[in-house]
Amino acid sequence: MAAVSKVFAARLAGLVVLGPDGESIGRVRDVVITIRIGRQRPRVLGLVVELVTRRRIFVPMLRVTAIEPGSVTLTGSVSLRKFTQKPGEVLALAQVVDTTVRVDDPALVELAGIDVLVVDLGIELTRTRDWVVSRVAVRRPRARLARRSAVHVVEWPHVEGLTHSQLALPGQGVSQLLAQFEGMRPADVANAIRELPDKRRHEVAVALDDERLADVLQELPTDDQTDLLTHLEVERAADVLEAMDPDDAADLLGELPETEAESLLQLMDPEDSEPVRRLLEHSPDTAGGLMTPEPVILTPSTTVAEALALARNPDLTPALASMAFVVRPPISTPTGRYLGCVHLQQLLREPPASLVGGMLDTDLIRLGPEDPLATVTRYFARYNLVCGPVVDDEGHLLGAVAVDDVLDHLLPEDWREQEATDD
Secondary structure, three states: OOOOOEEEHHHHOOOEEEOOOOOEEEEEEEEEEEOOOOOOOOEEEEEEEEEOOOOEEEEEHHHEEEEEOOEEEEOOOOOOOEOOOOOOOEEHHHHHOOOEEEEOOOOOHHHOOOOEEEEEEEEEEOOOOOEEEEEEEEEOOOOOOOOOOOOEEEEHHHEEOOOHHHHOOOOOOHHHHHHHHOOOOHHHHHHHHHOOOHHHHHHHHHHOOHHHHHHHHOOOOHHHHHHHHHOOOHHHHHHHHHHOOHHHHHHHHOOOOHHHHHHHHHHOOHHHHHHHHHHHOOOOOEHHHHOEOOOEEEOOOOEHHHHHHHHOOOOOOHHHHOEEEEEOOOOOOOOOEEEEEEEHHHHHHOOOOOEHHHOOEOOOOOEOOOOEHHHHHHHHHHHOOOEEEEEOOOOEEEEEEEHHHHHHHHOOOOHHHHHHHHO
C-alpha cells in the first residue's frame, strides 16, 4: 500500500508502529502539535507511541518515514525516555478533539456564528517535509435524542478558538479519552491518566463513574490517589471511597489529614465506613492494616456448589478466591468463632452437594491483627499461600491478608513509576 501524505489524527490512533527492520514496537496513542500565533497552521511535532511495555514515548515526525493505512514506519533510533508533555505542546486527541470552536468559512454559512465541536484534525506533509495541521473536522453539538449531525471539514485559517488558553478550559477532549479507555484494564487506565496534564487528569476523574474511578484509583501511586480524590467534590469523594475495596479506602484515607479523613468517613454510608474505620485502627504495616474485611466467608452447612459460586465473584482477586473461611454466625466480620479454612483446590475435588464443614483445614496457622509485615511475609513463604486468615484473641475472623497487598507494602512506594521507566 502506498504511504499517505494526508491523514486525520484519529485515524492514526491505535496504528502499529514499525521499526526500521519492520518489527512492531508499539502503537500510536496521540499526536503532539504546537499552535502558533495568528492563523498559521500548527506544526505537528511528533507522535506519542505506547510501547509493548505500556510506557509512552515521544517519536519526532522526522523519524516517521511512512504512514500507511495499517501502520506507521520509523527510521533511525528513537529515545525510549518516558514522554512528558512540555509547555507549548498540545495533544491532538486528548486536548483538541471535542473543543468548541467557531467557523468563518463563507462556504459554510449554516455554521456561521454558532459553536461547533472539533471532531478531528487533518494533518499533511508539506513540500519542506514538515507536517502541519491543515484542516479541522467539525460538527454541530448533538441535541438530546437528535441524530448526529453531518461532519464538515474546514481549512485551518477559517477556524477560530483553538488557542492555548482555549484548550485549557475544562471538559474538552474528555469524551475522546473516555472512549479510548473503554475496555482497558484499570491498571492500564491508571498508567494513561498519569501521562495527562494535571487539568485533564482531574477532568477525567470527574467524568468517570464511581465504580470505574474507584478501580483506577486503586492502581495509582499514593500521591496521585490523594491528588485526584481531593480535587473531587467531597460528596463525590465519599461515593468513590464507598466503591473502593475497604482496605484500599483505608490506605487512602490514612494518607489524608485526620480531619479530612473523618469528614469523608462521616459522609460515607455507615455500612461502608464501618469496616474502613476498623482497618484504620491498625497500623498499615500489620496484618490488621493489610487485610481485607470481605474475604469468602462460609458456615459449616454451606455446600461445595455454593462455595464455588461465591469464589467465582469477579470482584475477588485470584488470591482472595483461593481460600474460603468457615465460621459460626454471624458471617460478617468480625464473625462468630473461626473454625478453619477450605482451599479452592479442595472444593474442586469434592462432590457439589458435600458440606464444607466436613473438609476443614484446622491446622493452618492464623495471623493476628498486630502481626508485623515481616511476620506476614514469612507466613506466606513458609506455607506457600497467597491468602491467610486474620483472627483476634477471642477467635473471631477479622479478615484475610492477600499476597498482592503484602507486595504493595514490600515494594518501594514509587514502584509504579519505576515500572513505567525501567521496562
